[in-house]
Amino acid sequence: xxxxxxxxxxxxxLNRPTRLLKLVAPSAWNELSASQxxxxxxxxxxxxxxxxxxxxxxxxxxxxxxxxxxxYKFHLIQLLAFLQYDGASHTFAIKRLRxxxxxxxxxxxxxxxxVTFAQFxxxxxxxxxxxxxxSPESLALCVAxxxxxxxxxxxxAALQSRASVIAxxxxxxxxxxxxxxxxxxxxxxxxxxxxxxxxQQHNESENQPKGxxxxxxxxxxxxxxxxxxxxxxxxxxxxxxxxxxxQNRIKNNIKSx
Numbered sequence: 733x734x735x736x737x738x739x740x741x742x743x744x745x746l747n748r749p750t751r752l753l754k755l756v757a758p759s760a761w762n763e764l765s766a767s768q769x770x771x772x773x774x775x776x777x778x779x780x781x782x783x784x785x786x787x788x789x790x791x792x793x794x795x796x797x798x799x800x801x802x803x804y805k806f807h808l809i810q811l812l813a814f815l816q817y818d819g820a821s822h823t824f825a826i827k828r829l830r831x832x833x834x835x836x837x838x839x840x841x842x843x844x845x846x847v848t849f850a851q852f853x854x855x856x857x858x859x860x861x862x863x864x865x866x867s868p869e870s871l872a873l874c875v876a877x878x879x880x881x882x883x884x885x886x887x888x889a890a891l892q893s894r895a896s897v898i899a900x901x902x903x904x905x906x907x908x909x910x911x912x913x914x915x916x917x918x919x920x921x922x923x924x925x926x927x928x929x930x931x932q933q934h935n936e937s938e939n940q941p942k943g944x945x946x947x948x949x950x951x952x953x954x955x956x957x958x959x960x961x962x963x964x965x966x967x968x969x970x971x972x973x974x975x976x977x978x979q980n981r982i983k984n985n986i987k988s989x
Contacts, residue, residue: 820921
């Protein structure tokens with residue numbers, strides 16, 4: 733986090749700075765709050781004002797932000813330059829979705845803690861579909877695969893009904909989660925680069941139109957084959973365990989050649 737001190741005059745018609753304001757601003761993607769992640773979506777869409785950016789990311793009160801000179805604003809916003817480019821993050825900024833007073837859905841833990849390999853496959857497949865089609869249905873299904881009740885096991889059967897409820901939430905929140913998952917996926921791709929290279933190769937070799945299949949199905953089949961028992965065992969394992977196993981297996985195959 734960046735810690736800053738903003739000097740501003742008590743009366744803005746005077747040039748002499750007479751007040752100090754302590755500011756804390758994010759310096760990396762994994763430091764963003766829920767409101768800041770939503771603001772990034774707006775920022776990239778050009779639907780947020782400069783003063784709102786200063787208020788959301790720096791905590792500058794509106795009456796001060798409205799009176800800052802272009803010089804101050806320029807140098808503050810320059811500190812947010814990293815938001816122009818997707819970067820790896822291991823955490824979700826939007827920790828909870830309030831569906832109703834009695835139903836709250838929670839994001840995965842840091843580094844996808846608590847996410848099974850099957851859950852990851854469904855979330856990633858719908859995220860890939862959303863990247864291609866920008867379909868609200870794919871977006872809702874992706875979020876439905878990621879967010880769940882506390883300690884709730886993943887259920888493919890419940891996915892569609894949950895997605896229909898999630899689809900009614902603020903689209904900005906859902907788009908922010910999709911952006912956040914993009915960053916988490918980058919973190920995974922860095923941690924398990926050989927696995928994601930293989931997944932990309934399978935995706936590019938598909939003859940079917942993009943968005944209709946998941947490259948992870950072929951990667952999964954390469955591990956367990958037709959062994960139904962093994963398929964269920966791997967599906968229920970934590971995603972990091974399976975990806976780590978796959979990474980090591982690919983490394984060993986490379987060494988043996």
